[in-house]
Amino acid sequence: MGDQIDDTDRTSAGQPEHVGPIGEPPMAQPQLTPQPQQAPQQEYAADQPADQSFSHTAGQPVDSPARPPQPQQSYSQYQPYQPYQPYQQVPPTQANAQFPQQAPTTAAYQNPVYPVYPAQLQGTPYPYQPYPSGQYPYSPQPVPPYQQVPPYQQVPPYQPALPYQPYPPQPFAQTQQPAWIPQRVLTYAQQVRRAVDREARLVLFYCVVMTAIALVASMTIIAILTLKGMPTTEIYSDALQNRMSGVVSLVALVGCAVYLGFRRPHDPLWKGLPHELRLEITGRGQRAHRMMTPVVFLVAIMLILGASSVYTFILEPALDWMAGLFGAKPDTAMDSIDASMGTLAMVLYAGFFGPIMEELLFRGLVMPALAKYGKVFSIVTSAVMFGFFHTDLLQGAYAILVGLVLGYIATEYGLVWSIVLHITNNFVFSDLLSHLLAVMPQDAQNIVGYGFTIAVGVGSLLYLILRFSRIREYMKAHRSPQGTVAACWSSPWFLVFLVLSFLVACATGFTSA
Numbered sequence: 001m002g003d004q005i006d007d008t009d010r011t012s013a014g015q016p017e018h019v020g021p022i023g024e025p026p027m028a029q030p031q032l033t034p035q036p037q038q039a040p041q042q043e044y045a046a047d048q049p050a051d052q053s054f055s056h057t058a059g060q061p062v063d064s065p066a067r068p069p070q071p072q073q074s075y076s077q078y079q080p081y082q083p084y085q086p087y088q089q090v091p092p093t094q095a096n097a098q099f100p101q102q103a104p105t106t107a108a109y110q111n112p113v114y115p116v117y118p119a120q121l122q123g124t125p126y127p128y129q130p131y132p133s134g135q136y137p138y139s140p141q142p143v144p145p146y147q148q149v150p151p152y153q154q155v156p157p158y159q160p161a162l163p164y165q166p167y168p169p170q171p172f173a174q175t176q177q178p179a180w181i182p183q184r185v186l187t188y189a190q191q192v193r194r195a196v197d198r199e200a201r202l203v204l205f206y207c208v209v210m211t212a213i214a215l216v217a218s219m220t221i222i223a224i225l226t227l228k229g230m231p232t233t234e235i236y237s238d239a240l241q242n243r244m245s246g247v248v249s250l251v252a253l254v255g256c257a258v259y260l261g262f263r264r265p266h267d268p269l270w271k272g273l274p275h276e277l278r279l280e281i282t283g284r285g286q287r288a289h290r291m292m293t294p295v296v297f298l299v300a301i302m303l304i305l306g307a308s309s310v311y312t313f314i315l316e317p318a319l320d321w322m323a324g325l326f327g328a329k330p331d332t333a334m335d336s337i338d339a340s341m342g343t344l345a346m347v348l349y350a351g352f353f354g355p356i357m358e359e360l361l362f363r364g365l366v367m368p369a370l371a372k373y374g375k376v377f378s379i380v381t382s383a384v385m386f387g388f389f390h391t392d393l394l395q396g397a398y399a400i401l402v403g404l405v406l407g408y409i410a411t412e413y414g415l416v417w418s419i420v421l422h423i424t425n426n427f428v429f430s431d432l433l434s435h436l437l438a439v440m441p442q443d444a445q446n447i448v449g450y451g452f453t454i455a456v457g458v459g460s461l462l463y464l465i466l467r468f469s470r471i472r473e474y475m476k477a478h479r480s481p482q483g484t485v486a487a488c489w490s491s492p493w494f495l496v497f498l499v500l501s502f503l504v505a506c507a508t509g510f511t512s513a
């Protein structure tokens with residue numbers, strides 16, 4: 001046992017320093033060189049028993065088959081570290097001298113040899129057919145005769161140009177216009193306000209022109225009568241004023257017609273209105289889409305007369321009660337019109353020419369201009385303007401109700417029929433009926449007048465009740481977008497027109513009791 005330990009120590013002492021312990025991988029080893037065998041190693045090999053080997057892990061002998069003796073190799077000593085030498089680039093001339101290149105030989109570029117296939121694999125050749133000569137005979141084209149070149153003509157000598165004369169400047173107007181003018185984008189509410197303001201200005205200026213012309217005409221008539229020597233008391237009497245009112249109204253109406261005529265180039269609706277009226281008279285109108293029937297005409301008359309029932313039994317007593325609270329008496333325009341209906345001028349004005357101009361203005365210009373915002377909106381707005389246009393509290397409220405009926409007729413059946421209804425109401429039921437009642441006794445006048453008014457009022461009320469569902473469906477089908485009414489009642493010119501008309505009606509509609 002002691003001999004084995006000594007041998008083990010001796011064997012371990014013979015290993016180089018870089019070899020690790022048994023069972024671990026060796027470290028990087030230098031290159032091995034064969035050395036001559038030494039005597040101690042041979043003796044050690046001879047003393048080692050042939051049937052025993054040592055474990056690499058525990059150092060105990062284990063049984064293993066006999067192995068042939070292996071030649072022993074000795075390790076050279078570890079060479080010392082050589083310092084790094086920097087790389088030196090070899091010059092091109094030296095590189096060419098050390099590694100000469102040989103020129104390629106002609107054997108490297110020999111022509112390739114293609115294989116020769118048998119005749120049965122090559123196929124039959126395409127038969128050659130020579131082009132038949134003489135089939136298309138040659139026809140030479142005739143050569144044109146030689147034309148002699150004209151002799152050379154000498155160019156005339158150079159003529160100097162005229163001296164430079166500057167072009168005389170021409171005066172012209174220089175207008176600088178921008179290449180692109182930005183356009184303002186309006187909201188829906190702004191569009192409604194602009195449209196309503198435009199129509200309100202038209203009606204307001206119509207009223208101003210009519211009032212101014214009527215005032216000038218009245219002053220002219222008074223001046224003429226004064227120059228003729230008529231007494232002042234007679235000039236300002238009620239009888240003469242009633243006779244003058246018809247003439248003054250006709251003169252003012254002519255002036256308003258001239259005013260609308262001047263606006264024709266600026267208003268496309270007014271420009272196309274005569275043509276539309278001609279089409280409606282012939283039954284081919286473009287605005288209306290329904291045919292008028294006798295039943296519809298009679299119902300429209302009944303509704304207009306039903307509005308007069310509201311005037312007689314509701315509006316007039318209410319206004320009398322309100323005026324009595326302030327110690328005043330209402331003085332409406334209806335009273336002056338009734339007093340002056342005996343004159344021809346007033347009959348022509350109130351019965352024919354007045355209704356025609358009012359329908360052309362409100363149902364021919366105002367209502368179509370607002371129709372794109374809704375039929376119901378245009379009918380109601382034009383009716384409100386029509387009522388305030390009369391500058392009278394009672395007559396204005398009555399005109400709003402009548403304007404609703406006339407607006408519906410003009411929208412659905414045509415402007416011509418609204419004119420006919422307006423003339424029928426003013427001339428037939430306001431003039432002829434009043435003259436028929438005037439020839440009756442007072443009791444008969446009251447019975448016939450009030451009885452007729454009550455009858456048409458009850459009939460109108462029943463008709464509206466029975467047709468309420470259809471009226472609601474019509475209003476729902478032609479309803480305006482949300483915000484249209486609010487935009488209308490916030491229009492500046494529309495509010496100015498309403499306020500001025502109301503102030504004039506209050507100022508001229510009452511007298512002291």
